[in-house]
Amino acid sequence: MINISMPIIWTILIILFVVIEGLTMGLTAIWFAIGAIFALLSSLLKFKIISQSIVFVVFSGLMLFLTKPFVKKHLKVGEHKTNIDSIIGKKGKIEKKITKFDIGQVNIEGQIWSAISYSEEEIDLNEEVEVILVEGVKLIVKRSE
Numbered sequence: 001m002i003n004i005s006m007p008i009i010w011t012i013l014i015i016l017f018v019v020i021e022g023l024t025m026g027l028t029a030i031w032f033a034i035g036a037i038f039a040l041l042s043s044l045l046k047f048k049i050i051s052q053s054i055v056f057v058v059f060s061g062l063m064l065f066l067t068k069p070f071v072k073k074h075l076k077v078g079e080h081k082t083n084i085d086s087i088i089g090k091k092g093k094i095e096k097k098i099t100k101f102d103i104g105q106v107n108i109e110g111q112i113w114s115a116i117s118y119s120e121e122e123i124d125l126n127e128e129v130e131v132i133l134v135e136g137v138k139l140i141v142k143r144s145e
Contacts, residue, residue: 006052011038027071028064035060084134087113091130091144098123098141105140106131115139 017033039056047055090108098104098117106115106129117123118132118140129141 005053006043006049007040010043010052010056014040031063031067032056034063065124087139088131088134091128092141094123094125094127094129097125103138106139108139113137113139115141118142 013036014033016038017029017036021027021029021033035056035058037061039052042052042055055081076127087108092106092108093105094115095107095112096105098115099122100117101119103114104123105112107113108131115129116135116138119142121143123129123141123143128144130144131139132142133140
């Protein structure tokens with residue numbers, strides 16, 4: 001049987017959680033890394049394994065629930081606006097007729113996009129439309145008023 005000391009296990013877990021956080025950038029694994037740091041400290045103070053595990057769970061949970069909302073609010077984590085968001089509300093001209101069963105095309109600021117009608121109504125060539133939503137790579141449009 002391999003006998004690995006708990007400080008080594010906690011150190012490996014810290015590294016693992018930090019690597020996972022670095023790969024995902026989701027502000028989730030970092031809280032477990034901090035919990036593992038406290039568990040590592042408790043193992044160095046010769047706490048029993050069950051106590052170390054409790055320290056890990058308690059500190060991970062505290063960090064996750066008490067600081068994540070604050071950090072997420074101030075760092076704007078997970079709120080990556082893309083250029084596609086700026087297209088919502090813009091107006092364009094139909095380049096290929098939109099029908100209930102066929103995807104059309106719309107020209108928005110010189111770019112041609114696939115488009116479907118928000119209300120499933122037909123929209124004829126050269127009609128002006130407004131972008132309501134973006135669904136994948138298709139625009140959801142309605143007639144301009």
